[in-house]
Amino acid sequence: MQSHSYPRRPLTSLLCALAAVVGLGSALSASAADPLKVGFVYIGPIGDHGWTYQHEQGRKALMEKMGDKITSNYVENVAEGADAERVIRNMAKDKYDLIFTTSFGYMNPTVKVAKQFPKVIFEHATGYKQDKNVGTYLARTYEGRYVGGFLAAKMTKTKKVGYVASFPIPEVVRDINAIQLALNKYNPGTEMKVVWVNSWFDPGKEADAANALIDQGVDVVFQHTDSPAPIQAAERRGVYAVGYASDMQHFGPKAVLTSIVNNWGPHYIQATESVIAGSWKPQDYWGGLKEGTVQLPISDLVPADVKAEAEKLIASIESGEFHPFTGPIKDQTGAVKIPAGASASNAELASMNYYIEGMTAKLPQ
Structure with a gap:
């Protein structure tokens, strides 16, 4: 009886291919679970006991609520104008997914950088210019x-x-x-x-x-x-x-x-959740006494x-x-x-x- 010896290489290749597919699947699921990167740009120091302090309290409320679904950071004492544009652009380059810019004079720099980074979502406080990836929010x-x-x-x-x-x-x-x-x-x-x-x-x-x-x-x-x-x-x-x-x-x-x-926390939580859910749309959000803002x-x-x-x-x-x-x-x-x-x-x-x-x-x- 004639014996057949089957070449082993295809089996090895098949196993390697399977391993690669499994590896790719793991990478995709890891990628899907990567935390959303959320950045904040502040006009003053977080210790001003006023405007910036309250935005920082909102950021902390966001982190507490979202847990490991997000990572977050901020830059404080950012002057309006060229400084703001540089800081916002650097955040976008650093692959932040969502960036909150928290002063009126950040409006034009935010819109300008947003055009250069269409996959990043921006929210600007107190301004009136929106775009496909720029929303606005303020308190009444x-x-x-x-x-x-x-x-x-x-x-x-x-x-x-x-x-x-x-x-x-x-x-x-x-x-x-x-x-x-x-x-x-x-x-x-x-x-x-x-x-x-x-x-x-x-x-x-x-x-x-x-x-x-x-x-x-x-x-x-x-x-x-x-x-x-x-x-x-x-x-x-x-x-x-x-x-x-x-x-x-x-x-x-x-x-x-x-x-x-x-009280900025509720808006920061809502906006971030909508980005994670893929339902974020640019809007002009006004929160007042009724909303608790x-x-x-x-x-x-x-x-x-x-x-x-x-x-x-x-x-x-x-x-x-x-x-x-x-x-x-x-x-x-x-x-x-x-x-x-x-x-x-x-x-x-x-x-x-x-x-x-x-x-x-x-x-x-």
């Missing part, structure tokens, strides 16, 4: 400002309220206007004085601005800057204050009536009856029964900007570039 801080304006109207004795302002961009202008709307309604004739510091975070300038306002008779100080310096100045000088971005009560226990607190812890410095009225006001905003920017609203020249019975649209709010009636200050051009 004007809702909190209106309630803060109500508290100021009830608590001021001098009928002079002050605002430490950063830059004359729509977000800052509409927040100033929201306070003046409440002053007009609840204590007509109350004047709001504004000092522009042309910085988001400069504790020295912020303190100087607060002191200059108090020197002019202001007895409630608001701020649209990121450090607690205006609160500390108000505490030292014995006047009231309203904090911004984070709860600043502990910096001025005898001064702080409330703080307009930004804006929170208003009211201090016991506020009398119980005033606090109860403020809480009713908050509830009416949350339910949609009341919108702070409901017409008729005129600008300083008397021109009608929002007609009677109408409420400002998001587009109108996002482009607000005028002071309303009742403001005596001039808006920088």
Whole structure:
């Protein structure tokens, strides 16, 4: 009987091929399970106790919720302009999947880099430009400002309220206007004085601005800057204050009536989950009191009856029964900007570039 010896090489090749397929499958499943890489670009230090601090709290909430599904990192103290563009591009080159850029002046750099990295998803805070891979998000801080304006109207004795302002961009202008709307309604004739510091975070300038306002008779100080310096100045000088971005009560226990607190965690979680699920789409997200993106812890410095009225006001905003920017609203020249019975649209709010009636200050051009 003739014996056949079968060549062994094809079997070896087959086993190798099988091993390669198994290996490839393992690589694919490992790749599918790779954590999403999420980056954050911050305008100030994470220890500013204000704007950047709150974004960092949001990032921490995201990491806690998502666990090993993501990895995350941040770059702090990034100046708006060329620095921002360089940092955002470096993150994209480093294969970050999702990048949050958290200051208004990052808008154009974000959009520019996004065009060069179409597979990376970008979300920009407080801006208005979207693209296929760029979404925007912001807080309806004007809702909190209106309630803060109500508290100021009830608590001021001098009928002079002050605002430490950063830059004359729509977000800052509409927040100033929201306070003046409440002053007009609840204590007509109350004047709001504004000092522009042309910085988001400069504790020295912020303190100087607060002191200059108090020197002019202001007895409630608001701020649209990121450090607690205006609160500390108000505490030292014995006047009231309203904090911004984070709860600043502990910096001025005898001064702080409330703080307009930004809670970014829920949006960061929702956006990241949608990227992982493959359902992310560019949107213009506005979160306010109703969504919990804006929170208003009211201090016991506020009398119980005033606090109860403020809480009713908050509830009416949350339910949609009341919108702070409901017409008729005129600008300083008397021109009608929002007609009677109408409420400002998001587009109108996002482009607000005028002071309303009742403001005596001039808006920088």
